[in-house]
Amino acid sequence: MILIFLSHCRSWLERVWRKLLGWKGCPSIMITATGGGEMIDPDNHLPDLTGFVSKNSPNPIAQGSFADVWNCTYTAFKRQGLEVAVKCIRIDVVTDDSRARITQRLLDDFHARKQLRHKNILPLLGFSHEFGLLPAMVSPWIHNGSLTTYLAHNFIDLTIDSKLRILRQVAGAIGYLHSKGVVHGDLTANNILIDSKHNAHVADHGILTMCSELSGTSYIRSNVRWAAPELFEVPENEELSTAPKPASDIYSFGCIMLQVMTGRPPYADVRSDHQVTVLIIKGKKPSRPTNPPVADSFWDYIEKCWSDAASRPSAVEVLSFLDQIMPADMKFALLSWVKEGWQGE
Template sequence: MPDLTGQLNRTSSYATSFGGLSDIWRCIWHKNGSNTQVAVKSIRSQALDEKDVKKKNRRLLRELKVWSRLRHDNIVPLYGTVSGFGQFVSLVCPWYDNGSLSGYLESHSETLSIIRRFQLLSDVSAGLQYLHSCSVVHGDLTGSNVLISSDGRAHLSDFGLSVIAVEFVGMSYFTSALNGTVRWIAPELLAIPEEEGATAIPTPNSDIYSFGCILFQVLTGKPPYYEFKRDAQVVVAISLGTQPSRPELPVIFDHHWSFIKDCWSIKDRRPSSQQVDEYIKSQLYFLQHDTSSPD
């Protein structure tokens, strides 16, 4: 995996955006005489001694090596790593001008047709199935970790990083959920572990729950649990077994709502990523060939 240290220039003195556990920098990569816009993601952490930093960097690089080998149209490519943006090595990926799925839906929700929405969902389901076929669990599938390219395609990013970030910062999923991802996290990951110090580990089943939340978000233009303004309220709702409520508007067709509920069922009864991808693509095919459906 290439070390791009010394090949990047920051476009500003400060990070462009801040995630729950990381910072994003917009940079220019000087490559073979041309300039390419890239995003540099650095994992935030508390102060560590040099020995601990080296140990965690080795762990991070092992995980990133898996990402660097992945090749799929709906997976954000990892160009390499870079030092100098924090205590740990940082990731270098393409810069997506259309930003995240959440931001894209906020900006375009009024104009997106049902076909266009299912095209986005088809991209997400295809990327997720590919990850699972490579024995990779995403672990943090949210509207912020799906990026939209200039041609309007959706690409999955940051898979596997949530577990590392939680380890590095030394917190549980329950605590990290309050950093803005709780609306997409499977309930079993928020359960208080029986053993002290143990932490819940994401699985393909928990990814499917999160996909159900993405499906909800794309069809409605609203995040799951939109009726609650604060994430702490969402945590309480999940602890009580309350699932996101079905909005009156926009209308979600019964068969789509039924499939969302399947994704939110108890973990052993959720569909596989292959079944999810087949369902989404069958719905897209039907919409594209239904003469009564709006474009």
């Protein structure tokens, strides 16, 4: 406890020292056209933003299985503030040794994450030590929120072209991650963010897997409705569960396809996650919607993403399908539904 107290004192003194002297080494952030930020960093190193990020409210704006998210402002010395999101990882820290070990694992992950660059992956701007015992991630604030929120507010006005565009962007990001040997492991509509230009940004890749390993808990948390069936299997050995693989992301992407085309999450007619878990263990997939309908070719491909892990397409194949599918075919299914007199729920 004394070491933790001294560490906090040292961090506080460093912050005061930097601000008093107008620290020249302060990292710079460029505001992008979408209202987010991008670190001006030719060496692609991971900046320590401790002392330059302040909370905009006394409470986090969102809480997940392993993290709290804060709306904050990044303010460099004599520079205009930039709205950012700070994700504070929540893992039990029992001893100083465990804190040091977990901190190093997080920083190693952050450094690796900083090297990933794709237009549809949420960039990591840096980290901060001001949000708890463990370092927190600092990312651009994305104003339209999650894909779940975006669909809830805009689904009626979204065209087929707009929906396909979002799916292509997400598939492209997942394909890039897989090409770098990275499995997302928690792909849901809650971890896809939509910016002011209506572009999708995949966030939180690998976070659930890393936190599950560090805390010794399941890879299944709040992502039940999007999770691949193999992640529910408990092996005979002492391992808690099967780690997510690229094929697991593809299953989840099939659920994203369904949600984008219908505006509703998988198993939307099932109230509790516990009931969903029972259905998944029994091998029951989400049922095909009729209101609104999904075109035959599109539904067939969703089911292909939900097939046995070995039979699922790769992310590259998914993107190829989305590039080739004709929006006119999708519109025809919707027009047929309207002509037949279906009423919205």
